[in-house]
Amino acid sequence: MQHPRTYWRPIPDPTGGRWRLAGGWVGFSRLERLTRGGPPEIVEDAPDDVLAALTAPRPPVLGVSMDRPRVMGIVNVTPDSFSDGGCWDADGAAHGRDLLAAGADMLDIGGESTRPGAAEVPVADEIVRVAPVIAALAGAALSVDTRKAAVARAAVAAGAGLVNDVSGLDFDTGMAAAVAERGAAICLMHAQGVPQTMQDDPRYDDVLLDVHDALADRIARAVAAGIPRDRIVVDPGIGFGKTQAHNLAILRRIGLFHGLGAPVLLGVSRKRFVGTIGGADTPADRDPGTLALTLAAVAQGIQIHRVHDVAGIRQGLSLWQAVEGTQT
Structure with a gap:
C-alpha cells in the first residue's frame, strides 16, 4: 500500500x-x-532531511544575501503592462535608478507584458526593449523578466544575472540550456496556461500542493539541464492561472515552499485580487494592500518581494522591523 x-x-x-x-x-x-x-x-x-531543507541558509541571489527580506523593483519597458504600461518604456534606465535610490536591492526588467490576456511579443522587439536598459544599469543586481531563451541570452550578455521565467521553463524548451550555458541564475515561477488564456477557468486538485509539486518538478528539470541548485529561486505565481481563492490559499501557507530548499520570490504587487478585496479599482491605488500581503509573507520568511512601489514597501519593512525587533 x-x-x-x-x-x-x-x-x-x-x-x-x-x-x-x-x-x-x-x-x-x-x-x-x-x-x-x-x-x-x-x-x-x-x-532530519525535512529540517535540513527548511533550516539551511539560502545562497545569495545576484550577490544579495537572503538573510533578510529583499525588495525587487519592477521596471516594465512595455506599452501594455497592467499597472504602468507605457510609463517607462522611453527611459526605463532612469526609472531603475530611481528605484535603486528608493531602496531596491535588485531590479527586474521586462519587455513583454504577462498580464491576463496579453499577446506574445516577438523576440527581436523584446530584446530591443530590455537590452539597452540592462546595459545602462550594469553594475546593479539585475534580473530579466522573460520566457524566451534568445532574450535571456541577450539580457545576460548585457548585464543581467538572473532570468525570471514566468513559465517555469514551459514556454521555451531552450531556456534551461541557455541559462546554464550563460552561468546565470533562474527564477522558476508556476503558471497554469499562458497569459492569453490562463484566467479562463483555472482548476486544481489542491492548489497549494499542486503548485509545490510543479515547482519541485521544475527544479529537477533545471538541475538536469546543468543549472546548479544554488542558482535557483522559486515563485508560486500568484495570479498566474489562479483565482482569488487559489491566491489566498497559497498566501496563507506560503511558508510551505521553503521546503523546496531555494529562496522564494513573491509577486503580488498591485494585482487584480488586491484591488477586488481592498476596493481599489486603479492599480496604483493597490499599494497599501500590496504592503499588507508583503508583510504577511515576510512574517513567513519569504525572501524576495517583487514590487512597483519600492519606497512604500521599504518604509513598511522598516516599521515592521522596528516593532518586531528583527533585521530588515
Whole structure:
C-alpha cells in the first residue's frame, strides 16, 4: 500500500523558536504536516532531511544575501503592462535608478507584458526593449523578466544575472540550456496556461500542493539541464492561472515552499485580487494592500518581494522591523 506524500510547513514562532527558517529572520518550533485529502496536523518535529531543507541558509541571489527580506523593483519597458504600461518604456534606465535610490536591492526588467490576456511579443522587439536598459544599469543586481531563451541570452550578455521565467521553463524548451550555458541564475515561477488564456477557468486538485509539486518538478528539470541548485529561486505565481481563492490559499501557507530548499520570490504587487478585496479599482491605488500581503509573507520568511512601489514597501519593512525587533 502506497502511503500519501507528506508536506511540511514551518509555523513561525514569535518567541524565537527552536530552529531558524532558511538561515533568516524567522524562527519556528512546530510544523504543519499536510497530506492530500487529509486534515492538517500540528507536530513538534520532522524528519532530519525535512529540517535540513527548511533550516539551511539560502545562497545569495545576484550577490544579495537572503538573510533578510529583499525588495525587487519592477521596471516594465512595455506599452501594455497592467499597472504602468507605457510609463517607462522611453527611459526605463532612469526609472531603475530611481528605484535603486528608493531602496531596491535588485531590479527586474521586462519587455513583454504577462498580464491576463496579453499577446506574445516577438523576440527581436523584446530584446530591443530590455537590452539597452540592462546595459545602462550594469553594475546593479539585475534580473530579466522573460520566457524566451534568445532574450535571456541577450539580457545576460548585457548585464543581467538572473532570468525570471514566468513559465517555469514551459514556454521555451531552450531556456534551461541557455541559462546554464550563460552561468546565470533562474527564477522558476508556476503558471497554469499562458497569459492569453490562463484566467479562463483555472482548476486544481489542491492548489497549494499542486503548485509545490510543479515547482519541485521544475527544479529537477533545471538541475538536469546543468543549472546548479544554488542558482535557483522559486515563485508560486500568484495570479498566474489562479483565482482569488487559489491566491489566498497559497498566501496563507506560503511558508510551505521553503521546503523546496531555494529562496522564494513573491509577486503580488498591485494585482487584480488586491484591488477586488481592498476596493481599489486603479492599480496604483493597490499599494497599501500590496504592503499588507508583503508583510504577511515576510512574517513567513519569504525572501524576495517583487514590487512597483519600492519606497512604500521599504518604509513598511522598516516599521515592521522596528516593532518586531528583527533585521530588515
